[in-house]
Each structure stands twice: as C-alpha cells, then as structure tokens.
Amino acid sequence: MYIQTLTVAAAIGLSGLAISAHNTLTKGSPSSNFDVASYTDPGAKILSPEQPASQLILDRGRKMFLVSCAPCHGADGSGNGPIAANLRSKPRDLTRGIYMNRSTASGQLPTDYDLYRTITTGLHNTAMPSFRQMAPGDRWAIVQYIKTFSPRFTDSTEYPIDVINVGTEVLPSPQSLARGRALYLQMQCTSCHGIRGQGDGPAAGTLTDDFRNQIWPTDLTNPSDFKFGRSVLDIFRIFSTGLNGTPMPSFAETLSDTDRWHLANYVWSLQNTDQFQDGTAADSLAAFR
Amino acid sequence: MRRIFVAFFLVVNLGILTTQANAVPVFARKYNTTCFTCHTTPPLLNDFGLRFQANGYQLPGTLERYAQADQPSFLMGMVAQPMFQYSESKDNLGATPTTTSTSFSGIEVALFTSASLGSHFSFYTGLPIDYFSGQQTTINVETANLMYTDALNDGTGSLNFRIGEFRFLIPYQHQVLLANQDPLVYTYRPFDGKNVTTANTLSFADPNFGVSAFGMIPGIAEGLRYDIGFTGGTSSDIDLKNSKAIFGSLNQTIYLNNAPLRIGAFFYGGSQLVTNTNDTAGGVAPPQWTNNSSRIGINLECYDPWTKRFDFYSQYLMGKDDNVDTAGVGYTETGGFVGVNVIIFPEKFYIYGRYDILNVKETNDNKNQIDVGFQYHLLPNAFITGVYTITNETATTAGVKTTDQTSTSAGIGIRFGF
Numbered sequence: 123m124y125i126q127t128l129t130v131a132a133a134i135g136l137s138g139l140a141i142s143a144h145n146t147l148t149k150g151s152p153s154s155n156f157d158v159a160s161y162t163d164p165g166a167k168i169l170s171p172e173q174p175a176s177q178l179i180l181d182r183g184r185k186m187f188l189v190s191c192a193p194c195h196g197a198d199g200s201g202n203g204p205i206a207a208n209l210r211s212k213p214r215d216l217t218r219g220i221y222m223n224r225s226t227a228s229g230q231l232p233t234d235y236d237l238y239r240t241i242t243t244g245l246h247n248t249a250m251p252s253f254r255q256m257a258p259g260d261r262w263a264i265v266q267y268i269k270t271f272s273p274r275f276t277d278s279t280e281y282p283i284d285v286i287n288v289g290t291e292v293l294p295s296p297q298s299l300a301r302g303r304a305l306y307l308q309m310q311c312t313s314c315h316g317i318r319g320q321g322d323g324p325a326a327g328t329l330t331d332d333f334r335n336q337i338w339p340t341d342l343t344n345p346s347d348f349k350f351g352r353s354v355l356d357i358f359r360i361f362s363t364g365l366n367g368t369p370m371p372s373f374a375e376t377l378s379d380t381d382r383w384h385l386a387n388y389v390w391s392l393q394n395t396d397q398f399q400d401g402t403a404a405d406s407l408a409a410f411r
Numbered sequence: 412m413r414r415i416f417v418a419f420f421l422v423v424n425l426g427i428l429t430t431q432a433n434a435v436p437v438f439a440r441k442y443n444t445t446c447f448t449c450h451t452t453p454p455l456l457n458d459f460g461l462r463f464q465a466n467g468y469q470l471p472g473t474l475e476r477y478a479q480a481d482q483p484s485f486l487m488g489m490v491a492q493p494m495f496q497y498s499e500s501k502d503n504l505g506a507t508p509t510t511t512s513t514s515f516s517g518i519e520v521a522l523f524t525s526a527s528l529g530s531h532f533s534f535y536t537g538l539p540i541d542y543f544s545g546q547q548t549t550i551n552v553e554t555a556n557l558m559y560t561d562a563l564n565d566g567t568g569s570l571n572f573r574i575g576e577f578r579f580l581i582p583y584q585h586q587v588l589l590a591n592q593d594p595l596v597y598t599y600r601p602f603d604g605k606n607v608t609t610a611n612t613l614s615f616a617d618p619n620f621g622v623s624a625f626g627m628i629p630g631i632a633e634g635l636r637y638d639i640g641f642t643g644g645t646s647s648d649i650d651l652k653n654s655k656a657i658f659g660s661l662n663q664t665i666y667l668n669n670a671p672l673r674i675g676a677f678f679y680g681g682s683q684l685v686t687n688t689n690d691t692a693g694g695v696a697p698p699q700w701t702n703n704s705s706r707i708g709i710n711l712e713c714y715d716p717w718t719k720r721f722d723f724y725s726q727y728l729m730g731k732d733d734n735v736d737t738a739g740v741g742y743t744e745t746g747g748f749v750g751v752n753v754i755i756f757p758e759k760f761y762i763y764g765r766y767d768i769l770n771v772k773e774t775n776d777n778k779n780q781i782d783v784g785f786q787y788h789l790l791p792n793a794f795i796t797g798v799y800t801i802t803n804e805t806a807t808t809a810g811v812k813t814t815d816q817t818s819t820s821a822g823i824g825i826r827f828g829f
Contacts, residue, residue: 189567189629190472193459196669197633204458204671207719208451210758244443251444255473260566346791 174276175266183267186260191268194249199271201333211248212335219272220332222365223350227284228372229364231274237265245349286362289379294354294387302388305381309373314339319392321347332367342392352393358386436792436828437488437523438463442470445758445791451722452761452786453490453794453826455589455752458664458671465580465627465636466568467560468525468535474561474568475527482526491520492796494824503815521553533558535577554578554618567629574622580638582662582675582710583726585616589752589761590782591798591822595769596708596728596746601735606689610654611644613679613704619645623658633671636662644683656681656704670716679706687737702734708747720754743772761786775807776814786826793827 175183188197196203199216206213214221223240224232241261244252253261269275292298306312306319314329316322319342329337341347350356361382364372373382439446446453449460456464462471469475493515501509525535537554556575561568578584585593597615623640639659643651662675680703687698712724727747735742750765767780784798799821806814 185629186472186566188633189462190470192633193457193462197666202669204666204669204714204719205447205451206669208457208754208757209447246443247445249445249448251442251448251470253470253473255470255475257474257566260472 175263175269179263179266180270182260183263183265186256186264187267190253190256191264199268205249209249211245211337212333213250215333216268216271218333218367219274220367222367224363224366225285225359226363227286227374229366230283231280233283233285234262234265234269237268238262241265243351246351247346248349286359286374287379288355288358288362289383291355292380292383292387294391298384298387299391301381301384302386302391305377305385306388309377309385314369315342319343319389329369337368342389345393348393352390354383354386354390357389358382361385436490437483437486437525438468440483440488447758451752451754452589452758452788453828454587456587460587461636461664462627462634465571465625465634467533467558467571467573469527469533469560469568471568471627472566474531474564474566475533476530478527478529486524486526488523488828489520490523490826490828492824492826494796494798494822496820496822498818498820500816500818503817504812522550531559531561533560552576567627569626569628570624571626572622572624576618576620577623578618579615579623579658579660579677579679580625580636580662581615581660581677581708582673582712583724588750588765589763589784589786590750590765591784591796592765592767592780592782592800592802594726594748594765595767595778595780596726596730596744596748599730599744599746599769599771601732601742601744601771602685605736606687607736608686608688609702610650610683610685613656613681613683613706614645615679615706617645619643619658621658631663633664633666636660636664636675642681644681653684654681655683662710667713668716670714670719671712672714673710673712676707676709678708680704685734698737700734700737702732704730704732706730722752723749724751725749740773742774745770745772746778759788776804777806778802778804789825790827792829793825795823796826797821797823 187195192203194203194205194209194213195201195216196206196213201213201215203213219231221232221236221240223245224230224236226232226236238261240250241253241256241264243254244250274280311319312323313325314321314323316326316339321339321341321344323339326339329339331337340349345352348356350360360370361373361377363374364370373385377385436446438449442448447457449456449463451457459471463469465471466473495513495515497511497513499509499511520540522538522540523536524538525533527533534557535554536552536556538550539553540548540550542548554576556573556577558571558573560571562570562572578586583594585597588594593616600612600614602609602612619642621640621642623638623642625638625640626636628635628637637660640657642656642658644654644656656679658677658679660675660677662673665672665674682701682703685700685702706728707730708726708728710724710726712722714723715721725748728745730744731741732744733741746767746769748765748767750763752761752763754761762783762785764781764783767778767782769778770776780800780802782798782800784796786797787795789795800819802818804814804816804818805812
C-alpha cells in the first residue's frame with residue numbers, strides 16, 4: 123500500500139512540475155508570444171521581399187527548424203545533416219535557394235506557399251515526411267526561417283515572381299492520351315523516362331542535379347514514385363515549372379497550355395487504372411500508351 | 412541451386428521463424444514517408460528516429476491534436492523476420508559431444524499499433540505472435556502504454572508522460588540495435604537456475620510496467636534525451652508491494668561537423684521479494700528474502716565526422732544484486748559492448764559488428780560474444796539479413812575451469828513489414 127501511495131504521489135508530483143513549468147513558459151518564453159493567427163494568411167506575404175518576417179517569427183522558425191529539420195538539412199541548412207549520408211535522395215541544400223516543388227516559372231524562387239506545401243505534404247517516396255500535424259504557425263515560421271539561408275530571397279532582382287497559369291483544364295480522353303503520347307515522344311521524354319515510362323531511358327543512369335548528387339528519373343508507371351503528387355494537376359504543374367536544379371525542363375515556353383494538359387493526361391494514365399469521364403476504362407487504352 | 416533459393420525464399424515468406432523486428436510501417440504510411448526517415452536501416456534508429464521516439468512516436472516539433480485526422484485507415488503495422496539458421500555447440504573441455512542443428516526455430520510476427528487519441532494523448536502497443544510447432548499460438552501484449560505528450564505545450568515535445576508497459580529509453584535499446592543478439596548485460600539474470608521465484612525479472616531487453624517522464628530537450632546542444640520514472644519491474648504483474656524500482660537515463664547529443672556524438676548514462680535501483688521454491692517441506696511457508704538490485708551504465712557513441720557512414724558505439728555496465736540466495740550472497744556483474752554499424756550503400760546495404768562481454772565476479776562466470784552481419788534492402792518493405800554469432804562461456808571454481816562452452820550460429824532471413 124505504501125508503494126502504491128508513493129507511486130501515485132510521485133505521478134502527481136511530476137504532473138505538478140509539468141504544469142508549473144508550463145505556466146512559467148507561457149508567461150515568459152518567446153513561444154508564448156508567438157501569435158499563430160497573425161501569420162496564417164500567406165496572401166499578402168508571398169512574392170514580396172519588402173515584408174520581412176519579424177524577429178519573433180524567425181526565432182520561432184529557428185527553434186522548430188532545429189528540432190524538426192536539422193537532422194536531415196543540417197543546422198546550417200546545407201543539406202548535410204547527420205542523416206544525409208544515408209539517404210538516396212539527398213536533402214535540399216537550402217543555402218542555394220533552388221527548389222523543385224514550386225508553382226513559379228522555371229528558374230524562379232518558390233512562393234512561401236510552395237515551401238509551406240512541401241513541409242505540409244512531404245515528398246512521397248523520399249525521407250521527407252508530411253508535417254501536416256505541426257501547428258500551422260510553426261510551419262509558416264519555418265518557411266520564413268528557411269528563406270534566411272539563401273540571399274536569393276532578399277535579392278530584389280529575383281522579384282516579381284511569376285506564378286504559372288494552368289489555363290483551361292483538358293479532361294482525360296482517348297484523344298487526349300493519343301496527343302499526349304505523341305508529345306511524349308516528340309519532347310524526348312523517352313531519353314530519361316524510357317519508352318514505357320518506367321524511368322529506364324538511355325540517359326537514366328547518368329543524371330545528376332546541380333548539387334552533383336546522382337538522381338533517377340521518375341518511374342511514371344509507379345504511383346509511389348511521384349514525389350510531388352500524382353494527380354493530373356500535379357503533373358501539369360511540373361511540366362509548367364520544370365524542376366529547378368535537375369535536368370527536368372519546363373515546357374511552358376515550348377508547349378501550349380492545352381498540349382501540357384494532354385501530356386499530363388498521358389503521363390497520369392501510365393500509373394492509373396481509373397475510368398475516364400466518358401466511362402472508358404484506362405486499361406482499355408493500352409493502344410494509346 | 413536456383414530451386415533451393417526459390418524454395419528457401421518461399422519458405423521464409425511463409426513466416427517460419429523470426430527474431431526481433433521492430434520497424435513500424437504504420438508510421439511510414441501515416442506520415443507519407445519511407446523507413447529511412449527514422450531508421451538508418453530498420454530497426455536501427457537515426458537521429459530523426461530518436462527524436463520521433465522521444466516525442467511519443469510523433470514527428471519532432473508536432474503535437475497531434477485530433478484522433479482521426481491523418482491517421483492511416485488501417486492502424487496496424489506488422490513486421491517479421493523469418494530466418495534459416497545453422498547452430499553448433501562445442502564443449503571445449505570435452506565432457507559432452509559437439510552438437511549441431513539446422514532449423515527454423517519458430518514463428519514470431521509482431522503487430523504494432525499507435526495513434527493519437529486526441530490533443531496530447533496517444534498510445535503505442537506491440538503484440539508479438541508466438542508460434543512453436545505442436546504448441547498453442549499466443550499473442551502477447553509486450554508493450555502497451557498511454558502517453559500524454561508535449562506537456563509544456565511548446566511544440567517541441569520536451570516533456571511527455573507515459574504509463575503502462577514500455578521499454579526504458581536507455582541509450583541502446585536492444586530492439587532497435589542492428590545486431591542480431593541481445594546484449595549480454597541486458598539479458599543477465601542472477602536467479603537463473605536457482606529454484607527460486609522472484610517478484611520480477613529485471614531485464615533491459617524487455618518492457619517494464621511503470622510510469623515515467625521522458626522526452627528530448629532541444630535547447631541543450633543538439634538535444635538531451637531523458638527518461639525517469641518508477642517501475643514495478645519486468646513481468647511484475649504490477650506487484651508494486653513486492654517489486655519496486657526507480658530508473659533514469661540521460662543521453663546528450665552533440666554534432667561535430669554534423670556527425671552525432673552521444674554521451675549518456677542510465678541507472679536502475681530497486682528491490683524484489685524472492686521465494687525459495689526448493690524448500691516447501693512440512694507445510695511450512697518457504698523462506699523469503701529481499702534482494703536489492705542496482706545497475707549503472709555509461710555509453711559513448713560517435714559517427715565519423717567525414718563520411719558519417721561509420722557509427723561506433725559502446726556501453727559499460729556495472730550491476731549488483733546483494734542477496735541472491737538464503738546465505739546472503741551477492742553477485743556483482745560487469746560488462747558491456749562495443750560495436751560499429753557501417754553504411755556501405757545508402758538505403759541499400761549495411762554491415763555491422765558488435766563484441767559483448769559479461770563477467771560475474773563471485774561465480775567467476777565469463778561470457779564473450781561476437782555478432783556480425785549484414786542487411787540488404789531488397790524491396791521497399793523487405794530486407795535480407797545475414798547474421799553470424801559466436802559465443803564463449805567459461806566458469807571457474809577453486810581455480811579449476813568447470814565450464815568452457817563455445818556456440819556458433821549463422822543465419823539468413825528476410826525482414827519485412829507492412
């Protein structure tokens with residue numbers, strides 16, 4: 123009985139310590155003054171270097187970055203964290219300001235929301251997890267802190283940033299797939315992704331990114347291999363922005379909006395067995411692939 | 412040869428035999444990521460995985476507030492490691508003949524589930540399924556605990572609580588070590604072969620019932636992990652009257668050129684009731700006495716700061732049991748291990764090795780063990796594992812060697828999970 127009483131008392135004591143510590147923190151620590159609500163709307167802050175984040179936000183961003191991001195990206199953002207040596211897809215070197223997952227034109231900086239989206243969804247089939255469960259204010263604070271690693275974000279010549287225009291969506295259909303297949307061959311997609319889209323083209327084994335890391339073309343037939351989402355819109359976005367820092371180009375200047383939709387429909391169909399809008403099963407369209 | 416390989420592959424995939432296997436694919440599904448976010452290679456935890464574990468099995472920097480949002484539709488994960496094994500046992504004194512065996516030594520498939528129950532509350536359970544030919548299959552509740560996470564509400568998870576059956580956050584938990592065998596100092600039990608029953612069986616290789624405060628304080632260099640609490644001991648059935656202990660661990664991480672250097676220590680101290688089951692004559696209550704146990708361990712781990720592909724680790728442990736039998740004899744154990752994990756090809760191929768030693772002063776028992784092996788990432792959810800272990804045990808009485816036994820085993824298997 124004595125021991126049970128002791129244990130319960132100890133548990134209550136530990137809880138009391140926790141509550142006491144919590145109260146102390148909320149009264150005096152920077153985190154207690156961090157106003158999440160004041161920084162949840164990215165609209166006014168993206169694309170604009172003239173509205174730097176407050177020191178409060180940067181401090182919070184740094185704290186959360188060191189807790190959540192530094193094991194891979196390194197405390198200095200160089201992408202050389204303690205885990206990096208063991209990862210096949212290397213963590214981004216944040217000091218270069220070069221990002222793949224964007225909604226902006228080729229070569230340009232990402233918007234704040236692009237960075238926020240990557241943190242939120244993660245990058246599928248890589249070691250970058252989804253931090254959807256992190257408080258939104260903390261994710262925004264990390265976005266602001268990440269931007270301090272690269273001078274590009276404070277260089278006025280990098281602005282304004284052009285967010286891509288998605289045009290008028292073309293729904294998947296046999297005709298769209300046929301056109302997409304023709305474009306797939308015409309645009310030399312086969313050299314990296316292979317004739318069947320399996321990521322086994324003749325150049326596949328030779329690719330490196332701007333950071334001199336070896337990279338591999340996406341296996342377009344494998345739904346798990348789409349890092350940035352596998353919907354038609356996700357694929358269209360990549361055709362429009364390109365993947366900065368990799369050999370994957372943007373087709374925004376070489377293909378019309380409509381043709382990029384056709385190509386996106388075709389690539390989407392390679393990893394999809396759903397039905398199309400007209401009831402046609404994707405499997406029955408093998409002749410178009 | 413090809414037929415043999417195919418047959419072997421089919422057999423192992425039927426799940427005939429496992430040893431420990433504790434990566435949890437349910438987390439990878441939940442967070443849309445791969446094993447390598449948390450594991451150097453399963454089950455070995457990397458820096459992110461250690462933080463994930465110290466945050467109550469939630470991503471570092473997060474507090475999960477909703478029971479349903481973003482949970483995988485199927486919360487159960489399964490891992491198994493069927494293995495084909497060859498073993499040999501040799502008596503170096505020549506008293507008994509050498510024995511050999513080739514076997515699948517059993518089935519153990521482990522189920523895991525863990526999820527948020529709402530703001531601050533989450534749970535974790537591990538349920539190994541044991542099968543031995545001719546015996547009843549059992550599902551055990553090995554680990555089951557309820558957690559209150561991020562008690563400071565600052566988003567860093569620096570203070571969490573848990574109650575239930577859990578493993579101490581000692582610097583090298585045996586179930587997340589890459590080497591195949593449990594560390595000798597973790598599995599040492601002074602009462603083995605004594606014809607006594609004890610209120611608990613102290614083992615750092617098994618979960619314990621209790622309550623603890625744990626977490627990782629991020630502001631101290633690259634994080635101070637800790638775990639401190641009360642326990643009724645291993646397999647105690649919550650007998651807090653006859654079995655009680657306190658424990659604590661600290662493990663400080665520092666990055667040198669972004670390579671982790673870890674220094675830590677842990678302590679366990681408690682008492683337990685011991686009953687002599689060999690002395691029940693005449694209807695008299697058997698003799699009982701109290702044994703006080705203590706364990707103190709220190710550890711050092713470092714990655715090479717250049718390639719970060721060599722992970723060297725070591726631990727030294729001292730233990731004392733003051734009353735092992737009715738004569739009041741106490742046992743003193745000393746021992747530990749040194750090991751290395753090497754990344755040959757990232758996310759693909761790994762090798763490891765560990766040397767263990769254990770000495771019991773009063774009985775002159777000495778045990779040495781070398782454990783080497785490899786792991787190859789074959790498929791997204793499957794790893795081929797190869798292990799080789801050699802163990803030597805000696806005992807001396809009055810200057811005469813009474814035991815000198817050498818055991819070797821080699822095995823190959825596949826670790827897979829879903």
